[in-house]
Amino acid sequence: FNGTEITPELIAQSRILYVGGYLLPPNxxxxxLIEVFKMAREANVPTVLDVVTPTQKDYWDDIKSLMPYTDYFMPNDDEAQLLTGLTDPLDQARKLRDAGVETILITxxxxxxxVLSEQEEFRTRCFQVPYIDGTGSGDAFVAGFMHGLLNEASLLDCVVSGSALGAxxxxxxxATTSVFTADELNEFISKQSLDAQPL
Incomplete structure (x- = not known):
């Protein structure tokens, strides 16, 4: 897969364009990817980008070039540290926002x-659940966030949905043994709150 398989016709049939594990596929x-994201922007299809940093190398030029075409970028703090060279998640988020991404979420x-966007800057805590194994929690967060997007939720509610599914x-x-169904997710969120602290 090198991205050229994606056509404007495919994008026009989509509600979200999600690219996961970017930096891992060698081709x-x-x-x-910029060309694909440009097609999505022309079609008013939001783009969600997630990364995997397979080696300890400098990926900044790759990521920086993509940011102006990315609506939502969702690295974890370890990935963001490798990408930006910064240790504090807020500093990481600001550097990525300055590179042009519309909304940056650092888990x-x-x-x-x-979370930093043009309109909002906030931090949320995480839901408290018994911790057994973190495998797949980041992917579940992204899935929950996109569930919110597909349901036209606010940015905070998308983060709440992602946090709940990740938890x-x-x-x-x-990776998927205990992930909520959509009904379980909605029930969990209805019984617990997750407040945002402005930054």
Missing amino acids: LTSEN CGNQGTV SAVRAVG
């Missing part, structure tokens, strides 16, 4: 999420 270049494990993933061994 998916930033130049190709920080049990420390919650840092559900850590309750058992395995």
Whole structure:
């Protein structure tokens, strides 16, 4: 897969364009992905970008070139540190926002999420659940966030949905063993709150 398989017709049939694990596929270049994201922007389809940093190397030029074409960028704090060279999640988020991304969300494990957009800057804590295994929790967060987007939720409610689904993933061994269904997610959120602290 190198991105050229994606056509305007495919994008026009989509409600979200999600690229997960970017930097891992060797043939998916930033130049190709920029063209795909440009097609999505022309079609008013929001783009969500997630990364995997497979080695300890400088990925900044790749990421920086993509940011102006990315609506939502969702690294964890370790990935963001490698990308930006900064250790504080808020500093990481500001550097990525300055690079042009519309909304940056940096997940920080049990420390919650840092969120910066043009309209809002806030931090949320995480839901408290019994922790067994963190495998898949980041992917579950992204899925929950996109669930919110597809339901036209506010940015905060999308983060709440992501945080809840991410929390559900850590309750058992395995990436998907304990991940909520949509009904379970909605029930969990209806019984618990997750406040935002302005930055």
